[in-house]
Amino acid sequence: MRLVVVHYHIFKNAGSTIDYMLRNTFGENWVTFDGELPAGRILPQQMAGFIMENPMLRAVSSHQALLPLPETPDTEVFPIVYFRHPLDRARSVYDFERRQGLTSGPVSQGSEHAMRLSFADYLRWRFDSTKNGVVHNYQTMWLLHEKRYVNHVITEKDFAKACIQLQSLSYFGLVEEFQRSVNLLADRLMQHGVNLDTTDEMVNSTSGRHESLSQRLESLRENVGETIWGELQGRNRWDCLLHDVATMVFRHRVNEAQAPHRRVAAEQVLTGLSG
DSSP: OEEEEEEEOOTTSSHHHHHHHHHHHHGGGEEEOOOSSTTOOBOHHHHHHHHHHOTTOOEEEESSBOSSOOOOTTEEEEEEEEEOOHHHHHHHHHHHHHHHHHHHOOSSHHHHHHTTSOHHHHHHHHHHHOSSBTTBSHHHHHHHTOGGGGGSOOOHHHHHHHHHHHHHOSOOEEGGGHHHHHHHHHHHHHTTTOOOOOOOOOOSOOSOTTSOHHHHHHHHHHHHHHHHHHHHHHHTHHHHHHHHHHHHHHHHHHHHHHHHHHHHHHHHHHHHHHO
16 A cells, blocks of 8 residues: 655644655655645645645645545555644744744744744734634644634633544654654654654754753743743643643653563563573
8 A cells, every 4th residue: 555644744843854854765755735825724635636646756744734634545644743832832933933034024924023022022912813823722723623713712622622633643743852753753654664764954943952841941931921921821721731642642652662672672681591
């Protein structure tokens, strides 16, 4: 059966680095697929059609593709999605849009505001614009994949739906555990005969890679002050819970993947002792 990797590239979730690896692995058989409009959406059936129309395709990356996975005859779709701590992600979004605004001009509303506002004021503007948005509950909203959630109060029922969608993904990684995520990805793809090029090249990074998550969050808290910090936490309630669930599921999968290797190692030790 043909295998096609589909990378669902969530903004500021290490997606450019994953694209770098996929391009190095699959060469011209890796492509990007997005619509002309920045706010476009690619439905699963559209992605399925794109895959069928390109028989040499082995990997595709998209900012706009929606779940669930596309279904195509004689093709197995392998998903790649990365999730990130939402408060750390919010700072990365601001840093990216500010840099974009200062170097390229106001190419979007986000870059226009980021280039002239402090991080705290940028967050206030974002919070005033929508109930859920690019820096608040974005990843939960992404899993729900409905436009109405931008201005809809997410409920526990909605969150449960997002968690089911998360756990249905045969693979996802965490930005905070990037190396372990890449190792698991390489292991999963190797099972399909794909040797992933895991060249360590962080692309489009805007945050301190060598600082711990707790250090970055403490710096963020000091930067915005207690009032905005509290609102940022509150406005990301569902994303924070989602990150907890994702971390638990991810670590369980890593442990499962390592279990066979541990058994082999234990058997080798026992064989050595008996010999």
